[in-house]
Amino acid sequence: MSMIAAFYSGKSILITGATGFMGKVLMEKLFRTSPDLKVIYILVRPKAGQTTQQRVFQILNSKDLCAQNASSPYNTLQASRYCVATTHAFLFGPLVQPQKSDGHASYWSRHAVQLNVTATQQLLLMASQMPKLEAFIHISTAFSNCNLTHIDEVIYPCPVEPKKIIDSMDNVSRSLEPGTYGFKTSQAGKGFLRSLRATPMAVADLIPVDTVVNLTLAVGWYTAVHRPKSTLIYHCTSGNLNPCNWRKMGFQVLATFEKVPFERAFRRPNADFTTNTITSQYWNAVSHRAPAIIYDFYLRLTGRKPRMTKVMNRLLKTVSMLEYFVNRSWEWSTYNTEMLMSELSPEDQRVFNFDVRQLNWLEYIENYVLGVKKYLLKEDMAGIPEAKQHLKRLRNIHYLFNTALLLIAWRLLIARSQMARNVWFFIVSFCYKFLSYFRASSTLKV
Template sequence: MVNIPEYYAGKNVLISGATGFMGKVLLEKLLRSCPGVKTVYVMVRSKAGQSPQARVADMINCKLFEKLQAEQPDFAEKITAVNSDLTVLELDLSKEDQSILVENINIVFHCAATIRFNEPLKDAIQLNVLATQKMLALAHRMKHLEVFIHVSTAYAHCDREVIEEVVYPPPVNYRKLLDTLDWMDDDLVATLTPKLIGERPNTYTYTKALAEYLVQQEAGDLNVAIVRPSIVGASWKEPFPGWIDNFNGPSGIFIAAGKGILRTMRASNDAVADLVPVDVVINATLAAAWFSGSQRVNRPRSILVYNCTTGGINPFRWGEVENCINMTFKNNPLEQAFRRPNVNLRSNPFTNQYWTTVSHTLPALLYDGYLTLMGHKPRMMKTITRLHKAMMVLEYFTSHSWVWNTDNVAMLLSHMSPEDKKVFNFDVRQLHWAEYMENYCMGTKKYVLNEELSGLPAARKHLNKLRNIRYTFNTILMVLIWRIFIARSQMARNIWYFVVSLCFKFLSYFRASSTMR
């Protein structure tokens, strides 16, 4: 077998979802590590008055592409933006664009999907299921297609405790479901949604499971592979450690914790946090396409599925995530923090609700009251409400653990040359979690919040100020407790004086001991 860059040399590649988080990392890595690739077609729709070409031009000018720009200044010439909308008939492709893709494409990466967990079922099906069906229909027409890669999620079958690298049949016939939803109004669909998704927590995981089965049923003679990442986080190494550009998934939670806004969260300390760096997922995806494309003549009869996860190979638990976040943001604080970082995970829902009220809602109401008195617009309760919605979405995943089979991932790694293993590394056994989490947290500071490291001294000074305010508040509170409760009771005063005198005697003893030495 040729190595991975050699396989992609001279190939024409099509990427859907190229402007999304994973899509743009895939585009950058493909162009940088496979410089022989001929053309990369990216399917992009017009948005906010911007043409697909303008959107791609803006995207490749971001921090992510700086290393590629330095190594290959003319890389943009290999990118061709194709005007497309995956929710429209025939993907809204012009006849000319359809002809170009049918005649030229060798490899398809279907990354496009809605990642909103609480998307209405009709919308989720439109974006995750029907769009996949349209992509497959287009792929069937391609004359030189070698491999079709479908990017799914490891949580597509989260209603199971053990998840093998196979496509599971959904609880309903997807064709009948599509026909039924077509005539239903939105209110009726919303009423039926809980019954349809069953034990799955949301429409995202449900529709991704439907899409997988659709791929299996409608692939026909196409050479198809499915990649299932778990919770995709910041980059591990490439193009530089800690790169992240959005608030999605755990990133927004990390930032809220760093700002001191998030103080309590429903999670199990012992549950495995199946985070997987985005560059690990992309490297595995490119390798999966290489393997299936190189083996297309003697490919297996069943679709190869890759569970791209870390929990079974290099487990990292939510309790460890909590410690890393608190430690990193105390040493390297975010600017203008609301409070000192000190998030706590609680598995008991009642305890968590109590601390949510005490640590989130009441301070937010007090702060908004202060802002109103000062003539400013209150904003903290709005922020807290959004935060609580995000936490409710993640609760299911932070309170459960799964067992994923990763035999196919290990097989894929074993077929790679030593050089390919270095360039397209997805061996998560080498991942050092404490270092990765520090880079992740610092990545949210640098790339999401755009905070310069030169501002760290001021941020640390602000954090010390918050600490002093907290100590002052606690002292005043103790004095008030003394005046209201203790000073009015003779028995309480006797106990108080006994404790104080005992402490004084201990201090005197230790001082005398140190003097004698």
């Protein structure tokens, strides 16, 4: 019997960020391993014309969430409407009552101060009013202190008072905040992103989402049962335990694309890594911007609205934000994480496994690409043969286009240079003589 699963039975849990990727996986794990949960509270806001109840219904009925007990999620889940900009009383009034466990799974895609600082502050105020609170878990990026090369499992002092940051952000327009996104595998698979300014041997520090979720639930159990005297930081990183570099990742991603291509690709997938700025700018111009301009010209000729240049510019802007991270490697201390693993029973180590040393990166990356195709792009596996035919057509177009460019460039060079004409005539004469000799030799043998 799993001690962690038994611990969460009968517990009440609050999860923020439940509509995001990690929040959904966290709920999925709880539904599967602890069907006797008392209640899961989630904070959901209306969005895109959908009410809170409609969004919850959509989450529970999506193919991303496949709980074993179909009735369990509906009986266990309770949603509360919220808005980050509202007051503390409106946010958490209905929830400020004796609860047992508080899981704070914040996985926001924008580093907005209103979410990362203000909302966390409000959650802490709410938690302080829970006399039976057993654990408060905050999930954040391991790159919070990316200015350091070696990062320990400690809380580093904040260089700026948080209140000053909150006050200063009140006067900043949201439109000025750049979005932060991960590596666009879907864009790479469609052939949009073919080159990246990155150090090939730099460690990618990949972490599967279920590894993070397993560690989160294990931390909640350990905190409630063992009551550590101080706040513990747990690094869920792979760099120093089971490193995977960008070259290895790019190779396996391309190999998977060959077997399971994405539908309606813009160009054939490719993964070129370079550390040279000039080379990177060249590939951006040749492999990214030029094809986008040509495609927009084609759209104009056919009476359609050009859009590819705008899409490509946005993609390159997003990728430029990643350059700091894909050109560096970090060292992480994992003493607390390894200590927690040693505290688990063999059954818990199997059910809630977060040991990254057991990861097979080649297998993981292949499953990762398949997941992007199935769940992110919503593509059917039955369309793979047609997708492969489409890639063959793109390959032929690529060869034809390059041949035409070579002939045009050579023709222009011949027209301007006597030496180039002499070289061309020499090559043609040599090929003719070689073919004549080969034909004569074949005749003699017969």
